Amino acid sequence: MTQYKVPVLPGDGIGPEIIAEGRKVIDAAGERFGFDVEWIEYPHGADHYLETGELISEETLKELSGYPAIYLGSIGDPRIAPGVLEKGILLTARFYFDQYINLRPIKLLEGVWTPIKDKTSKDIDFVVVRENTEDFYIGIGGRAKKGASKDLLEVKRTLYSAKFGLDIETDSEEIGYQIGLISKEGTKRVIEYAFDLAENRKKHVSSVDKANVLSDIYGFWREEFNAVAEKHPGFTTDFNFVDAITMWFVKNPEWFDVVVTPNMFGDIITDLGAMIQGGLGLAPGGNINPKGTSMFEPIHGSAPKYKGQNKVNPIATIWAGAMLIEQLGEKEASDTIVNAIQKNILDGKVKTYDMGGKNTTSDVGDDITRIIKGE
Amino acid sequence: MTQYKVPVLPGDGIGPEIIAEGRKVIDAAGERFGFDVEWIEYPHGADHYLETGELISEETLKELSGYPAIYLGSIGDPRIAPGVLEKGILLTARFYFDQYINLRPIKLLEGVWTPIKDKTSKDIDFVVVRENTEDFYIGIGGRAKKGASKDLLEVKRTLYSAKFGLDIETDSEEIGYQIGLISKEGTKRVIEYAFDLAENRKKHVSSVDKANVLSDIYGFWREEFNAVAEKHPGFTTDFNFVDAITMWFVKNPEWFDVVVTPNMFGDIITDLGAMIQGGLGLAPGGNINPKGTSMFEPIHGSAPKYKGQNKVNPIATIWAGAMLIEQLGEKEASDTIVNAIQKNILDGKVKTYDMGGKNTTSDVGDDITRIIKGE
Ligand SMILES: CC(C)[C@H](C(=O)O)[C@@H](O)C(=O)O
Ligand SMILES: CC(C)[C@H](C(=O)O)[C@@H](O)C(=O)O
Numbered sequence: 001m002t003q004y005k006v007p008v009l010p011g012d013g014i015g016p017e018i019i020a021e022g023r024k025v026i027d028a029a030g031e032r033f034g035f036d037v038e039w040i041e042y043p044h045g046a047d048h049y050l051e052t053g054e055l056i057s058e059e060t061l062k063e064l065s066g067y068p069a070i071y072l073g074s075i076g077d078p079r080i081a082p083g084v085l086e087k088g089i090l091l092t093a094r095f096y097f098d099q100y101i102n103l104r105p106i107k108l109l110e111g112v113w114t115p116i117k118d119k120t121s122k123d124i125d126f127v128v129v130r131e132n133t134e135d136f137y138i139g140i141g142g143r144a145k146k147g148a149s150k151d152l153l154e155v156k157r158t159l160y161s162a163k164f165g166l167d168i169e170t171d172s173e174e175i176g177y178q179i180g181l182i183s184k185e186g187t188k189r190v191i192e193y194a195f196d197l198a199e200n201r202k203k204h205v206s207s208v209d210k211a212n213v214l215s216d217i218y219g220f221w222r223e224e225f226n227a228v229a230e231k232h233p234g235f236t237t238d239f240n241f242v243d244a245i246t247m248w249f250v251k252n253p254e255w256f257d258v259v260v261t262p263n264m265f266g267d268i269i270t271d272l273g274a275m276i277q278g279g280l281g282l283a284p285g286g287n288i289n290p291k292g293t294s295m296f297e298p299i300h301g302s303a304p305k306y307k308g309q310n311k312v313n314p315i316a317t318i319w320a321g322a323m324l325i326e327q328l329g330e331k332e333a334s335d336t337i338v339n340a341i342q343k344n345i346l347d348g349k350v351k352t353y354d355m356g357g358k359n360t361t362s363d364v365g366d367d368i369t370r371i372i373k374g375e
Numbered sequence: 376m377t378q379y380k381v382p383v384l385p386g387d388g389i390g391p392e393i394i395a396e397g398r399k400v401i402d403a404a405g406e407r408f409g410f411d412v413e414w415i416e417y418p419h420g421a422d423h424y425l426e427t428g429e430l431i432s433e434e435t436l437k438e439l440s441g442y443p444a445i446y447l448g449s450i451g452d453p454r455i456a457p458g459v460l461e462k463g464i465l466l467t468a469r470f471y472f473d474q475y476i477n478l479r480p481i482k483l484l485e486g487v488w489t490p491i492k493d494k495t496s497k498d499i500d501f502v503v504v505r506e507n508t509e510d511f512y513i514g515i516g517g518r519a520k521k522g523a524s525k526d527l528l529e530v531k532r533t534l535y536s537a538k539f540g541l542d543i544e545t546d547s548e549e550i551g552y553q554i555g556l557i558s559k560e561g562t563k564r565v566i567e568y569a570f571d572l573a574e575n576r577k578k579h580v581s582s583v584d585k586a587n588v589l590s591d592i593y594g595f596w597r598e599e600f601n602a603v604a605e606k607h608p609g610f611t612t613d614f615n616f617v618d619a620i621t622m623w624f625v626k627n628p629e630w631f632d633v634v635v636t637p638n639m640f641g642d643i644i645t646d647l648g649a650m651i652q653g654g655l656g657l658a659p660g661g662n663i664n665p666k667g668t669s670m671f672e673p674i675h676g677s678a679p680k681y682k683g684q685n686k687v688n689p690i691a692t693i694w695a696g697a698m699l700i701e702q703l704g705e706k707e708a709s710d711t712i713v714n715a716i717q718k719n720i721l722d723g724k725v726k727t728y729d730m731g732g733k734n735t736t737s738d739v740g741d742d743i744t745r746i747i748k749g750e
Contacts (some may be wrong), residue, residue: 086589179555268618279626
C-alpha cells in the first residue's frame with residue numbers, strides 16, 4: 001500500500017463541503033488502486049484570519065513545501081476586503097512554491113449543457129496553460145497623492161508628458177498605477193511546458209498577448225514564444241490578441257489544442273473557458289511546479305451565499321482531486337475518477353441545481369464514489 | 376440645408392470598401408433629412424506610411440481637431456509589425472483628441488444569429504463605456520537587458536525581492552515590463568458619462584475591475600466609482616471582476632444596462648460583446664470627446680485577406696456612421712439609419728457571407744440606402 005501525505009486547506013464558504021467530497025472520492029480511488037492518503041488539515045482562511053490576524057505564515061509555507069501536492073478548497077469571505085485573503089493566501093502560495101504553471105483543462109464532458117450553440121464535447125476540448133507567477137500579478141503598484149509621494153508623481157508626469165505632450169497637473173490629479181513584469185526565464189519555462197503538453201496532443205500551440213498595444217511586456221513574450229517554437233519544428237502555432245481570443249473561444253473552440261498565456265489574460269480567458277465547458281461547477285485547475293509543491297483547486301470562488309447548504313456542485317473539486325493524484329503518479333486512479341465523473345453526468349440521475357438537478361453536494365460525491373467502487 | 380464637413384480616413388485592407396458604403400448611406404440620410412456632408416479624405420494608413428514614412432503628423436492632427444467628428448475605416452497591414460500603425464494612427468488619435476469615452480453598444484438586432492443559446496434581442500441590449508486614454512494603453516514600458524539598462528533592472532530587482540523575497544539574477548534574467556496608470560480626473564469623467572447614459576436607460580451601472588489582484592490601480596478605480604455612485608442615489612450598481620464578467624456576458628447578458636470599464640479590460644470584453652451581438656461585422660464603436668473631436672469606426676480590423684473583394688459586411692461601419700451623425704446632432708437621421716439596418720436584416724434578402732448570405736458589401740449598402748430613401 002503506497003502512502004501519501006496531502007495537506008488540505010478547505011478554506012472559506014463552501015470550501016469545506018466540496019473538499020469533503022473530493023477527499024471521499026480520492027479515498028475510494030485509493031482503496032481500489034492500492035494507495036492510502038493521510039490528509040493533513042490546515043485552518044487557513046477567513047475565520048483563522050479574523051481570530052488570529054494571520055493569513056499564512058512563512059513557517060507554515062516552509063512546512064507545506066515538504067509535500068508534492070496540496071488540496072485547496074476556496075478562499076474569500078465578504079467580511080474581508082477584496083484581495084486580502086486571495087493575495088494573502090492563494091497568490092502567496094502560488095508565488096512561494098513557484099507554481100509557474102496554472103493548468104486549466106477546458107473540456108466539455110459529454111452530456112453537459114454549454115451555453116454555446118452547435119458545439120458538442122468533440123468541439124470543446126483544449127487546455128489552457130496560464131503563466132502563474134509574473135505579469136501584473138506581482139503586486140507592484142501604488143498611488144501618488146497630492147503632497148505625499150511627490151517624487152513619484154514627478155516621475156510619472158515626466159513619462160506621461162514626454163510620451164503624449166499631456167500635462168498632468170501635480171496639484172489637481174491623483175494617480176493609481178500598476179507595474180507588470182515578465183522575465184525571460186519565467187516566460188520560457190511556461191511556454192516550454194505548453195509545447196511539452198502539446199507533444200502528446202495535437203501539437204498545436206496558441207499564444208495569447210496584446211503585443212500591438214502593451215508592446216514592451218508582450219513583445220517580449222512573443223519573442224520568447226518564437227524562440228521556443230523554433231525548437232519545435234513539427235508543431236503548428238499561432239498568435240492571438242487577447243480581445244480576439246474571447247471571440248474564438250465562443251465561435252471556434254475546436255480550433256484550440258494548447259493555449260499558453262500570460263497570467264492576467266489567462267485569468268480572464270479561463271473563466272470564459274469555464275463557462276463554455278458548462279460553468280464554474282465543472283472547472284478544475286492545477287497550480288503546478290513540476291519539481292516542487294503543486295496545488296489543486298476548483299477555479300470557482302467560495303460562494304458565501306451557499307455556505308453550509310450542501311447545495312453546490314462538487315465536480316470541479318473532485319476533478320481537481322483527480323489532477324492532484326495524477327501529479328502524485330497515480331495516473332490510472334486519476335483517469336478512473338474523471339471517467340466516474342463522466343458516468344455520473346451521463347447517468348443524469350444525481351446532479352446539483354446548476355446542472356438542472358435537485359441533489360446535494362454529498363449526493364454527487366457519493367454517486368461518484370459508488371461508481372469508482374463499482375457498486 | 377445644413378452643411379457638415381467630415382474628415383474620413385478609409386485606412387487599410389477592407390477600410391475603403393466599407394467606408395464607401397457608410398458614406399453612401401449617410402449621404403442618403405442627408406438627402407432625406409436636409410443636410411449635406413462634405414467628405415474630406417485623408418490617406419493615412421499602411422500605403423501612406425510605406426511611401427512617406429509618416430504615420431500621422433502633428434500638423435494633420437491639428438487640422439483634424441477643427442472638426443467635431445471623424446469617420447474611420449480600419450487600420451492594420453500584414454506588411455508592417457503589429458502595433459506600429461495601430462499605435463501610430465489609431466491610438467495616437469484617441470489620445471491626441473482626448474477621446475476619453477469609447478462607446479460600444481452591445482445590441483443583438485432582431486433576426487441576427489447569436490452563438491449564445493436561448494437569448495434574443497430582448498436579452499442582449501446594453502452599452503459598454505470603455506475608458507479610452509489611460510490604463511495600460513499609455514505606452515509606458517521597456518526592457519532591461521543584460522548590461523544595458525542596469526539601473527532600471529536594479530530598481531525592479533529591489534521591488535521584486537522586497538515584495539516576494541525572490542531574487543532576480545541580474546546576470547541571467549532579462550525583463551519586459553509595462554506600466555498602467557489612471558488618474559482621478561480621467562476616471563471620474565468616464566464614470567460620470569456612464570451614469571449620465573444610464574439616466575435615460577435602466578439606471579443600472581456595472582463597473583469592471585480586478586481590484587482583488589491589481590489593487591493599486593483598480594482599487595483606485597473602485598473608489599472613484601463609489602464616489603460618483605454616491606452622487607446618484609436612484610441608480611443600482613455592481614462591481615464585476617473582469618474574469619467573471621466574461622462569464623456573465625455569455626450566461627446573463629440581460630443583467631447589464633451600462634457597463635463602465637478601464638481601457639484594457641474594455642478592449643477584451645467588447646470583442647466578446649461583439650461576438651454575442653452576432654459578430655464583428657455588426658459591431659460599431661465611437662471614440663468620443665463630448666466637447667472636442669470624436670471618431671467613429673467599426674470595431675473590427677482591416678481583414679487584409681478580404682481586401683478588394685467587395686465581400687465583407689459593411690453594417691458595423693454604417694452603424695458607426697449613424698453614431699457619427701447623432702454626434703453631429705442629426706438624431707432623427709441617425710435613428711433612421713439604425714432602423715434601416717434593422718429592416719435590411721429582417722427582410723433577410725440582401726446579406727453578406729458572415730450572415731449566411733451571398734451578397735456583396737455594396738449590395739448591402741445599396742439595400743440600406745434604398746430603405747432610407749423609401750424606395
Ligand atoms: C481569486 C483570484 C485571486 C484568482 C486569480 O485572479 O488568479 C482567481 O480568479 C483564479 O483565477 O484563480
Ligand atoms: C487595434 C487595437 C489597437 C484596438 C485596441 O486595442 O483598442 C482595437 O482592438 C480596438 O478595440 O479598437
